[in-house]
Amino acid sequence: MNMRTRVPDDLEVWLATNEERALAELFDFLRIPSISAKPEHAGDVRRAALWLADALQRIEFDVEVVSTSGHPVVIAEWRRAPVGAPTVLIYGHYDVQPPEPLDRWTSPPFEPTLRDGMLFARGAVDDKGQLWLHVCALAAHIAVRRTLPVNVIVLAEGEEEVGSRSVIRLIEENAERLRADAIVISDTPMFAPGLPSILASLRGIAYFQVEVGGTAGDLHSGQYGGAVLNPATALARIVSTLHDSDGRVAIPGFYDALRPISIELQASLDALPFDEQLFRANAGAATLAGERGYTTLQRTWVRPTCEVNGMISGYTGTGAKTVIPASAMAKISFRLVPDQAPEEIERLFRHHVEQCAPPGATVRVRMLHGGRPWRVVTDGPLFDAARVALGAAFERIPVVAATGGAIPIVSHLERVIGAPILLMGFGLPSENAHAPDEWISLDNFRRGQRACALLWDLLAVEG
Numbered sequence: 001m002n003m004r005t006r007v008p009d010d011l012e013v014w015l016a017t018n019e020e021r022a023l024a025e026l027f028d029f030l031r032i033p034s035i036s037a038k039p040e041h042a043g044d045v046r047r048a049a050l051w052l053a054d055a056l057q058r059i060e061f062d063v064e065v066v067s068t069s070g071h072p073v074v075i076a077e078w079r080r081a082p083v084g085a086p087t088v089l090i091y092g093h094y095d096v097q098p099p100e101p102l103d104r105w106t107s108p109p110f111e112p113t114l115r116d117g118m119l120f121a122r123g124a125v126d127d128k129g130q131l132w133l134h135v136c137a138l139a140a141h142i143a144v145r146r147t148l149p150v151n152v153i154v155l156a157e158g159e160e161e162v163g164s165r166s167v168i169r170l171i172e173e174n175a176e177r178l179r180a181d182a183i184v185i186s187d188t189p190m191f192a193p194g195l196p197s198i199l200a201s202l203r204g205i206a207y208f209q210v211e212v213g214g215t216a217g218d219l220h221s222g223q224y225g226g227a228v229l230n231p232a233t234a235l236a237r238i239v240s241t242l243h244d245s246d247g248r249v250a251i252p253g254f255y256d257a258l259r260p261i262s263i264e265l266q267a268s269l270d271a272l273p274f275d276e277q278l279f280r281a282n283a284g285a286a287t288l289a290g291e292r293g294y295t296t297l298q299r300t301w302v303r304p305t306c307e308v309n310g311m312i313s314g315y316t317g318t319g320a321k322t323v324i325p326a327s328a329m330a331k332i333s334f335r336l337v338p339d340q341a342p343e344e345i346e347r348l349f350r351h352h353v354e355q356c357a358p359p360g361a362t363v364r365v366r367m368l369h370g371g372r373p374w375r376v377v378t379d380g381p382l383f384d385a386a387r388v389a390l391g392a393a394f395e396r397i398p399v400v401a402a403t404g405g406a407i408p409i410v411s412h413l414e415r416v417i418g419a420p421i422l423l424m425g426f427g428l429p430s431e432n433a434h435a436p437d438e439w440i441s442l443d444n445f446r447r448g449q450r451a452c453a454l455l456w457d458l459l460a461v462e463g
C-alpha cells in the first residue's frame, strides 16, 4: 500500500466544511420510519425513496424512482466522466428493520440523537448512514470539481430487510442499463474499531422444515406405548444423524462441491486480531464447540454448517402428560460455502432424511428458502484502490475479513452484472443493527466519506 496517498485537499476541505449539513441531512433521512416489513409504513418507505432521489438530483444525477409490486427502487445515474473512465455501481438500501421493542431504546428510534461520538437511530448504520456517506463523497466531487472521475450508478432499494424481491427482478430486467465495471456495497461491519475491512466471503443458506407424522392423533402412552412409532423419537433419530462425533456434517456428499479457500485468504484470516475469549463471552457460552480441526473464525466464516433452529413435539406444558405425540417438527438450516448450491443441498438432504427415517414414520421435507454463498479474490484494480483509499482515510492498513451470514443481493449482482464486488462497510460489530439503540460511529461516518471520495479518484487512474 502506498502510505503517502492522502485524501485530496480539495475534497477534504469540502467534506470538513460541509460536515454539519451532511449530518443534518442524514438526520432528516433517519427521521423517516421506512420500515419495509410493516404495510402501514409503505408510505414512509416511499417517502424515504423520494427523499433520497431528491438528494441525488441535487448533485446532478439523473434519477428514476421505479415503482414495483413492492417498495420502490431508486436508480440514479451520472455518466459524464471522461471517455474510457470506468462505471461503478453503488448499492445500498433505504428501508429499515422494525424498531421494537421500543422500551429498550435510550432515545426514540426515529429521533436521531448524538451521544459520545455515536449517532443513535434506526437505520443509522444499516444502511441509511452508510448509503448517505457515499452520497456525501459524490457530492464533494461534484461541488468542488464540477465532475466525477468515474461514471456512477446508485442503486438503492427499499426491501433489503424483507428479501430484496423487487430489486432482484429489476436487476435482471435492467442488466444492460446497470452494467458496471465495479460494484461497491457499504452495508457490513468492520472487523474491529479503527480497522478498515474488505469482506471476501459470505455464506449461503438452505433452510428446511421437517415434519414427522406417526398416528392420526395423540395416543395414551399407557395403552399404546411400546406398540406404535413415536414421531418425536423418530425425529430425534433423524437429527442425530446430521453430524458425526467430530462435528462434521454427516450427510453423504455434503462436502463434495467445496472449493478450498486460497492460501492468501487463509493467511488474511489468520492474521486478524481475533479475541476468542471475547467471542465466547459475547455468546454467553461456557465453551466453544464445532467441527474438529478448524478455528472459530474458520468454523463461522468459511466452513459450512448444519444447525437445528427449532424442534417441537408433544406435550411441553407444566407437569406431566402421558402422551405419544402424533407429530414432530424441526426447522433445520445449512450455512453454505462456495461452491455448494442450495438446490444440490436440498437433494442431498432429502435423500439422507429418507434413508434415516425409521420404518412407519411419514416424513415431509419442505425447503423454505435458499441463497448462494459468495467469495471473491481480493486482487485487481478495484481491491488495490480500496486498500489505498481505506488506508488513507483510516490511517491503518485494511484487513481482509469475512462473515458467516448472508447478503443475498451480492450473488445476484455478481451473476447478472458480472463485475467484481467490493464489500467495504463502515459499521462496527457492536452497533446493534436490527436491535434497539442502533448507532453508527461518527468517526467512521467521516472517514467513510473520505475513503469513498478517494476511491473514485484512484479507480479513474487505475481503470
Ligand SMILES: [Zn+2]
Residues within 6 Å of the ligand: 093, 126, 127, 160, 187
Ligand atoms: Zn443492511
